[in-house]
Amino acid sequence: MWNEESDWIGSFDALLARLAECSMCSRRSGERPGAAQMDVKILDVAAEGGYGRVFRCLDVHTGALVAMKQITMVRLSQGIPAQIIREVSLLRELHHANIVKLLRVGFTENRYVNLVFEHLDYDLHQFIVNRGYPKDATTVKSFMFQILSAVAYCHSRKVLHRDLKPSNVLINHSKRLIKLADFGLAREFADDFLYTEKLGTSWYRAPEILCHSRQYSTQVDLWSVGCIFAEMVIGQPLFQVINCRDELEGIFKLLGTPTEETWPGITKLMPNLHIYCSKFDPLGLETFVTDLEPSGLNLLSMMLCLDPSKRISAEASLKHAYFTDVNWI
Amino acid sequence: MLTAGEYSNHSWPLQPETSLTELNLPRVLCILSSMLEKLVARNEKLVDILSQQLDGLNCGSVRLGNSLNTFHGVRAPSISIPKYLERIYKYTNCSPSCFVVGYVYIDRLTHRHPDSLVTSLNVHRLLVTSVMVASKMLDDEHYNNAVYARVGGVSNTELNKLELELLFLLDFRVMVSSRVFESYCFHLEKEMVINGTGMKIERALTPKAMDDLETEISVEDKQSPSPPQIVD
Numbered sequence: 001m002w003n004e005e006s007d008w009i010g011s012f013d014a015l016l017a018r019l020a021e022c023s024m025c026s027r028r029s030g031e032r033p034g035a036a037q038m039d040v041k042i043l044d045v046a047a048e049g050g051y052g053r054v055f056r057c058l059d060v061h062t063g064a065l066v067a068m069k070q071i072t073m074v075r076l077s078q079g080i081p082a083q084i085i086r087e088v089s090l091l092r093e094l095h096h097a098n099i100v101k102l103l104r105v106g107f108t109e110n111r112y113v114n115l116v117f118e119h120l121d122y123d124l125h126q127f128i129v130n131r132g133y134p135k136d137a138t139t140v141k142s143f144m145f146q147i148l149s150a151v152a153y154c155h156s157r158k159v160l161h162r163d164l165k166p167s168n169v170l171i172n173h174s175k176r177l178i179k180l181a182d183f184g185l186a187r188e189f190a191d192d193f194l195y196t197e198k199l200g201t202s203w204y205r206a207p208e209i210l211c212h213s214r215q216y217s218t219q220v221d222l223w224s225v226g227c228i229f230a231e232m233v234i235g236q237p238l239f240q241v242i243n244c245r246d247e248l249e250g251i252f253k254l255l256g257t258p259t260e261e262t263w264p265g266i267t268k269l270m271p272n273l274h275i276y277c278s279k280f281d282p283l284g285l286e287t288f289v290t291d292l293e294p295s296g297l298n299l300l301s302m303m304l305c306l307d308p309s310k311r312i313s314a315e316a317s318l319k320h321a322y323f324t325d326v327n328w329i
Numbered sequence: 330m331l332t333a334g335e336y337s338n339h340s341w342p343l344q345p346e347t348s349l350t351e352l353n354l355p356r357v358l359c360i361l362s363s364m365l366e367k368l369v370a371r372n373e374k375l376v377d378i379l380s381q382q383l384d385g386l387n388c389g390s391v392r393l394g395n396s397l398n399t400f401h402g403v404r405a406p407s408i409s410i411p412k413y414l415e416r417i418y419k420y421t422n423c424s425p426s427c428f429v430v431g432y433v434y435i436d437r438l439t440h441r442h443p444d445s446l447v448t449s450l451n452v453h454r455l456l457v458t459s460v461m462v463a464s465k466m467l468d469d470e471h472y473n474n475a476v477y478a479r480v481g482g483v484s485n486t487e488l489n490k491l492e493l494e495l496l497f498l499l500d501f502r503v504m505v506s507s508r509v510f511e512s513y514c515f516h517l518e519k520e521m522v523i524n525g526t527g528m529k530i531e532r533a534l535t536p537k538a539m540d541d542l543e544t545e546i547s548v549e550d551k552q553s554p555s556p557p558q559i560v561d
Contacts, residue, residue: 079473079489086466
């Protein structure tokens with residue numbers, strides 16, 4: 001036995017990594033040639049989620065660090081989950097400096113789908129929680145510009161991310177480079193696994209989705225980017241700060257309960273709005289997001305606009321006055 | 330992941346003289362059947378010609394690419410292509426767009442692996458696999474592989490293997506943009522004009538639940554010498 005808990009965890013991680021490596025390298029007869037062998041040497045377990053594990057690996061050809069997401073196939077009847085097919089096919093088509101690169105895809109033992117990505121140091125959630133959120137305005141501005149560049153590119157390619165949140169924004173520490181990741185994987189797997197409240201968070205979901213609208217478009221991503229923006233400034237999720245029973249009430253407390261004047265079509269979308277919650281006067285973004293320059297607050301208010309049709313686009317956001325002095329990479 | 334401009338579900342109009350109780354097949358199925366039957370006939374004729382020429386030269390047998398080997402059966406299933414497509418549509422309730430996109434995948438396969446031909450030995454498996462993958466890409470709500478396997482007459486395990494094979498053969502490039510989708514629709518509609526539009530199928534096609542699947546088929550290889558039959 002080990003005395004230190006950290007030693008035990010470290011050894012257990014190493015054991016898991018060795019087991020994973022064994023399972024990856026054992027090729028069964030009749031299996032796709034080249035599909036099993038991913039040409040990586042597993043170093044350790046970087047993360048664990050409902051879908052499976054992420055391993056930190058070395059590319060045996062280049063010696064570069066890579067990340068391998070090993071997704072466990074839980075249901076024979078399901079085949080390859082739709083969300084994996086969608087994510088992989090999207091990443092095959094999307095090529096942008098601020099979108100994570102999928103290097104290769106493999107399949108082993110009829111049990112695992114292995115996705116090998118370029119390696120990044122940590123995600124924005126870890127950056128905010130563990131490393132002290134980006135207090136300097138320059139970093140916030142740079143990160144925001146990069147996130148919006150990636151989102152604008154996706155939207156230009158007719159792609160919605162739909163699951164933007166700090167844990168899906170990856171960071172290269174030395175270059176201060178941002179990359180969007182997880183194009184919808186988590187959402188599909190919610191049906192197959194029991195998620196904790198933290199994993200299944202809806203703090204970044206647009207009000208039209210929370211109102212169960214089936215007709216939404218690129219604006220949902222801009223709402224999420226606005227939530228990320230606010231979180232980078234205040235150091236915690238914006239709608240976690242507001243004392244409320246659920247996200248929708250929090251949104252209405254902050255921005256005011258919508259009416260047909262402020263959000264045309266809301267009464268049709270949510271007929272029981274007056275029963276659901278009392279009429280809130282807006283507390284205002286400036287009440288909670290205090291350390292943000294006026295142009296930044298203006299951009300944030302345009303992103304966190306209740307009426308999706310009036311919400312700013314990613315393309316327009318990049319041209320906003322807030323970014324006149326942006327300095328990135 | 331959805332695309333912002335959702336693939337337009339071409340509202341394949343019903344043929345004239347259709348009552349409300351009589352739902353016809355989407356036109357896309359008729360034209361796809363016709364095109365695939367022509368493709369299979371042409372490819373098999375090509376194989377025959379090559380075989381004869383090689384026989385005459387004593388050069389051995391025709392050696393085609395093996396990319397589609399996984400999709401090959403020992404013999405051709407007895408169910409026709411039109412009936413097979415009808416069956417998939419009837420029981421999986423997938424949108425007509427899935428058949429267009431499935432056709433895009435088969436077309437991409439033949440371009441990526443030009444030495445591998447679509448023949449009567451592999452066309453059924455290619456169809457059920459490509460339509461299923463298309464459904465996963467397009468439809469937010471879709472049946473799982475087990476249902477498609479039962480509808481398509483293969484085992485769940487085999488269909489999983491075929492799905493994986495198709496995805497790797499296409500290098501997971503299964504995104505179809507609105508522009509590409511529209512161009513394929515235009516191409517199919519042009520083919521319809523050439524072939525004449527009187528392709529009405531006199532048959533009610535109300536989507537049924539899987540419990541109501543009254544006809545079992547098999548496109549899997551059996552030990553018996555006779556080809557797989559539709560079991561009534």
